Amino acid sequence: xxxxxxxxxxxxxxxxxxxxxxxxxxxxxxxxxxxxxxxxxxxxxxxxxxxxxxxxxxxxxxxxxxxxxxxxxxxxxxxxxxxxxxxxxxxxxxxxxxxxxxxxxxxxxxxxxxxxxxxxxxx
Amino acid sequence: xxxxxxxxxxxxxxxxxxxxxxxxxxxxxxxxxxxxxxxxxxxxxxxxxxxxxxxxxxxxxxxxxxxxxxxxxxxxxxxxxxxxxxxxxxxxxxxxxxxxxxxxxxxxxxxxxxxxxxxxxxx
Numbered sequence: 232x233x234x235x236x237x238x239x240x241x242x243x244x245x246x247x248x249x250x251x252x253x254x255x256x257x258x259x260x261x262x263x264x265x266x267x268x269x270x271x272x273x274x275x276x277x278x279x280x281x282x283x284x285x286x287x288x289x290x291x292x293x294x295x296x297x298x299x300x301x302x303x304x305x306x307x308x309x310x311x312x313x314x315x316x317x318x319x320x321x322x323x324x325x326x327x328x329x330x331x332x333x334x335x336x337x338x339x340x341x342x343x344x345x346x347x348x349x350x351x352x353x354x
Numbered sequence: 355x356x357x358x359x360x361x362x363x364x365x366x367x368x369x370x371x372x373x374x375x376x377x378x379x380x381x382x383x384x385x386x387x388x389x390x391x392x393x394x395x396x397x398x399x400x401x402x403x404x405x406x407x408x409x410x411x412x413x414x415x416x417x418x419x420x421x422x423x424x425x426x427x428x429x430x431x432x433x434x435x436x437x438x439x440x441x442x443x444x445x446x447x448x449x450x451x452x453x454x455x456x457x458x459x460x461x462x463x464x465x466x467x468x469x470x471x472x473x474x475x476x477x
Contacts, residue, residue: 234451236384236398236399236400237400238455239448240379240383242450242452243379243447243450243451245454245458246450246451256367257359257363275359276359293464294464295460295463316457316461319453320453323446323450324366325362327369328357328362330446332365334443335365341417341418342416
């Protein structure tokens with residue numbers, strides 16, 4: 232690695248702060264499948280309210296992760312889509328999800344072994 | 355994607371919870387460079403206390419991310435090393451750090467543009 236430990240750590244933490252809120256992640260995952268209208272997102276992201284979806288999309292638009300297109304129909308149709316930046320972020324996040332899915336068993340087994348070997352610790 | 359939105363979201367959140375504490379990330383980055391003794395880690399990870407380094411290493415060992423080897427020298431020498439699981443996690447995290455470093459300018463520029471276009475919002 233050419234970057235220092237502190238640099239790498241800060242870079243990762245920045246992304247975690249950005250996507251660590253309650254709703255950004257599921258909205259990214261939904262939009263990764265293709266452009267969506269507001270109602271479609273509302274249906275696709277389980278449990279999100281209109282207000283939180285509005286705020287989340289606005290933050291993502293502000294950061295350049297999402298593009299909002301208004302079509303001049305009557306009534307106007309609004310579509311949300313990942314930008315190339317948003318798309319590349321979601322690819323990295325898929326890798327993270329893949330790692331978690333792939334290694335869940337190993338981590339669970341390791342914890343069980345640890346508890347056996349350290350019966351008097353609580354963690 | 356074959357996994358559902360909720361599955362992918364949960365998988366990513368699990369990893370974020372695991373690495374989101376104050377010290378796991380810099381310890382992973384340090385160990386990515388090779389096996390380290392306790393004192394070396396203490397020096398390499400800026401600002402960490404002995405107690406927090408001990409706790410962090412124990413949690414990583416419990417989860418199967420780190421292996422602890424005791425060499426029968428006098429005095430005994432203890433070395434910490436990433437397991438293959440820990441190593442594969444740090445590769446995914448490097449990708450995340452790479453994304454952040456690569457897209458920082460784009461995100462900053464997008465925010466500046468947003469503020470210009472929305473002078474009356476606070477975000």
